[in-house]
Amino acid sequence: MQITTRLEFDAGHRIPCHKSQCRNLHGHRYAMEITLSGDIIQQDGSSDNGMVMDFSDVKAIARESVVDVWDHAFLVYKGDADVLNFLNSLPNHKTVVMESVPTAENMAAEAFRILNSRYQDVYGNHLKLERVRLYETPNSWADALA
Ligand SMILES: Nc1nc2c(c(=O)[nH]1)N=C([C@H](O)[C@H](O)COP(=O)(O)OP(=O)(O)OP(=O)(O)O)CN2
Numbered sequence: 001m002q003i004t005t006r007l008e009f010d011a012g013h014r015i016p017c018h019k020s021q022c023r024n025l026h027g028h029r030y031a032m033e034i035t036l037s038g039d040i041i042q043q044d045g046s047s048d049n050g051m052v053m054d055f056s057d058v059k060a061i062a063r064e065s066v067v068d069v070w071d072h073a074f075l076v077y078k079g080d081a082d083v084l085n086f087l088n089s090l091p092n093h094k095t096v097v098m099e100s101v102p103t104a105e106n107m108a109a110e111a112f113r114i115l116n117s118r119y120q121d122v123y124g125n126h127l128k129l130e131r132v133r134l135y136e137t138p139n140s141w142a143d144a145l146a
Pocket residue numbers: 015022102103104105136137138139140
């Protein structure tokens with residue numbers, strides 16, 4: 001069985017060497033869909049009975065480790081010196097320095113890397129992170145797969 005839940009957040013970014021307008025500082029309302037697989041938990045009397053994992057628990061983990069970290073932050077590539085220096089000059093600015101250019105692909109891959117170890121199989125139901133889908137716009141997204 002597979003389950004998917006969706007979270008949304010706002011963040012700024014730029015793609016420094018982009019051939020067109022994405023080299024400008026701008027932001028998106030990102031959406032992240034998390035897909036987990038596992039057996040349906042069969043434990044009468046348990047809150048999780050009949051579920052792969054409670055959606056609220058899936059979202060709580062995603063918020064704590066990724067969504068709340070990126071929400072209302074500016075995501076900047078560590079090699080983007082001009083913007084990084086500018087952001088560092090702003091007192092108390094929420095800046096997230098990325099190892100790679102913050103494209104939808106790299107953000108999905110980074111979210112998958114962070115989340116993969118966070119979803120623990122506590123019921124022995126073979127819980128597994130299958131996919132992180134990161135929407136940069138309603139029409140464009142990237143999938144990071146197991
Ligand atoms: N493969 C990728 N291509 C592009 C990425 C990306 O992350 N991966 N990112 C961008 C820019 O960040 C840009 O903000 C989004 O580009 P685009 O889809 O052209 O933007 P629109 O606002 O025109 O999108 P609509 O879906 O048409 O509203 C560029 N390319």
